[in-house]
Each structure stands twice: as C-alpha cells, then as structure tokens.
Amino acid sequence: MTASTASGLAPGPSARRTAGLRTAGLRTIALTKEYGAGRTRVRALDGVDLDLDAGSFTAIMGPSGSGKSTLLHCLAGLDRPTGGQVFLGPTELGSLDDRALTRIRRDRIGFVFQSFNLLPTLTARANITLPLDLAGRRVDRAELDAVVASLGLTDRLDHRPSELSGGQQQRVAIARALVTRPEVLFADEPTGALDSITGQTLLSQLRRASLETGQTVVMVTHDPIAASYAARVVLLSDGRPADDLDRPDPESIVRALTSLSR
Numbered sequence: 001m002t003a004s005t006a007s008g009l010a011p012g013p014s015a016r017r018t019a020g021l022r023t024a025g026l027r028t029i030a031l032t033k034e035y036g037a038g039r040t041r042v043r044a045l046d047g048v049d050l051d052l053d054a055g056s057f058t059a060i061m062g063p064s065g066s067g068k069s070t071l072l073h074c075l076a077g078l079d080r081p082t083g084g085q086v087f088l089g090p091t092e093l094g095s096l097d098d099r100a101l102t103r104i105r106r107d108r109i110g111f112v113f114q115s116f117n118l119l120p121t122l123t124a125r126a127n128i129t130l131p132l133d134l135a136g137r138r139v140d141r142a143e144l145d146a147v148v149a150s151l152g153l154t155d156r157l158d159h160r161p162s163e164l165s166g167g168q169q170q171r172v173a174i175a176r177a178l179v180t181r182p183e184v185l186f187a188d189e190p191t192g193a194l195d196s197i198t199g200q201t202l203l204s205q206l207r208r209a210s211l212e213t214g215q216t217v218v219m220v221t222h223d224p225i226a227a228s229y230a231a232r233v234v235l236l237s238d239g240r241p242a243d244d245l246d247r248p249d250p251e252s253i254v255r256a257l258t259s260l261s262r
C-alpha cells in the first residue's frame with residue numbers, strides 16, 4: 001500500500017527501508033489542540049502544518065507555553081488532537097482505535113522522556129530489554145552491548161532502579177528507547193538531567209540514529225547547543241511554526257529565538 005492510496009493524499013510522508021529497517025516520516029495537517037472549555041480554553045496548537053521526512057532529525061524549540069510538548073505528544077499518539085490530522089508514514093493516527101495506537105507506540109515509536117517509568121522490581125538490563133520482550137522480539141546482544149557501553153551503563157546492568165542515581169536511571173530509560181531501534185524516536189528535553197559528556201553522547205546517538213539507521217528523530221529542547229545536533233530546527237510561537245532553520249549552529253538558533261521573543 002502506498003502513502004497516497006492509504007491516506008488519499010499525494011504524495012504523503014515517505015516510508016522507506018534503510019539497512020533492513022523500516023522508517024517513516026511524520027506529517028501534520030492543520031493540527032489543533034485545545035485544552036479546557038469556555039473561558040478557560042487554551043489553544044495549545046493552532047493549525048500546525050508540518051512535514052518531517054523519514055530519517056530526519058528535527059529539534060522543536062520556542063518559548064515556554066508555545067506548544068512544544070503538546071506537539072510532541074500529538075505526533076507520538078500520546079494525546080489526541082482536537083482538530084486536524086497526524087500521519088505516521090501513510091497511517092493517520094486519528095483513524096486508529098486505542099488498541100491500534102498502543103500497538104504502534106509499542107512497535108514503531110521510542111520515547112526518551114524525562115519521566116523514566118522504570119519498573120522498580122526489574123534490573124537495569126531487564127528494564128532495557130522489556131519492550132523487546134513484550135513484543136516477542138529477539139534481543140540483539142551486540143546492539144545492546146553497544147548502546148549500554150556508549151551510555152556508560154555496562155557495570156550497572158544488574159542493579160535495580162533504586163540502586164542507581166537519577167542520571168543513571170535516565171540513561172537506562174534512554175537505552176531502553178534506543179535498543180528497539182524504533183522507526184521514530186521522540187525526545188523531550190533528553191539532556192536535562194545528564195552531565196555534559198553523557199548529554200553529548202546521547203545527542204550524537206540521536207544524530208546517528210537519523211543518519212545511519214534512517215530513524216526519524218524529533219526532539220524538544222530549550223538548549224541551542226543540543227538543538228544544533230539536529231539538521232533542522234522548527235520554532236514554535238503561540239502554537240504555530242514561526243521559523244524553520246536548516247542545519248543551524250547554536251548562534252543562529254539564539255538569534256532566531258531572540259527575534260521570536262521581540
């Protein structure tokens with residue numbers, strides 16, 4: 001089934017295979033999200049049209065309250081929009097029931113979020129491989145060893161979350177997201193609780209995931225240096241894209257953010 005036949009749109013976001021891995025782009029059409037009702041109603045997203053190619057690495061930035069997390073949650077199928085559409089490859093998320101959406105999140109999407117959601121009774125190793133175990137997928141030992149080593153967790157694998165520091169717990173959650181090699185990786189302030197070396201390692205890993213394995217990476221961040229690891233930066237203002245930067249360096253990101261807040 002092609003993107004255009006499934007979605008009725010021509011041509012839709014791309015879906016391709018890179019090194020045997022299926023990858024998919026994301027697209028939003030007139031995406032709107034409102035919270036509350038009546039006088040307390042807030043329009044967090046106000047008609048967002050966005051196309052994120054398969055295998056791209058995009059940072060979403062903007063002032064506090066501009067809708068970054070809401071956009072990420074709608075793209076990831078964690079939150080249902082009040083208007084418009086979200087496509088993952090040819091699939092419109094709004095057309096799926098909760099079960100199908102849960103399956104897509106489990107099988108095709110990875111989350112690098114600040115809340116770790118580690119299971120306290122499982123070791124770090126079991127937490128990392130849990131999504132693969134649940135999906136009945138084989139654990140690729142070489143892949144697991146490489147991800148764990150790059151995050152400095154090799155000698156922590158037999159510890160439970162309560163025996164790890166906050167930063168180590170976050171790294172376990174990151175390893176869990178990376179090891180499944182999902183088609184799409186969402187990261188919300190992924191370097192917030194990391195020391196700078198581990199933060200740089202993670203950002204390089206996200207960049208490699210996009211460049212080498214063709215995974216689509218979407219990251220929300222306030223940090224211009226973190227954002228400069230992405231190939232594209234989309235700036236949101238009042239729930240709408242206000243600027244779009246191609247291969248920006250930290251200085252041009254700061255300039256764009258400053259002119260946005262004027």
Ligand SMILES: Nc1ncnc2c1ncn2[C@@H]1O[C@H](COP(=O)(O)OP(=O)(O)OP(=O)(O)O)[C@@H](O)[C@H]1O
Nearest residue numbers: 035036042043044063064065066067068069070071
């Ligand atoms: N569950 C909710 N109920 C009501 N309003 C909400 C809810 N979640 C977000 N909002 C509102 O929607 C708007 C966008 O919020 P969002 O969290 O997406 O912004 P953000 O750009 O991620 O902000 P920050 O940088 O501060 O995390 C804000 O005005 C916020 O108050």
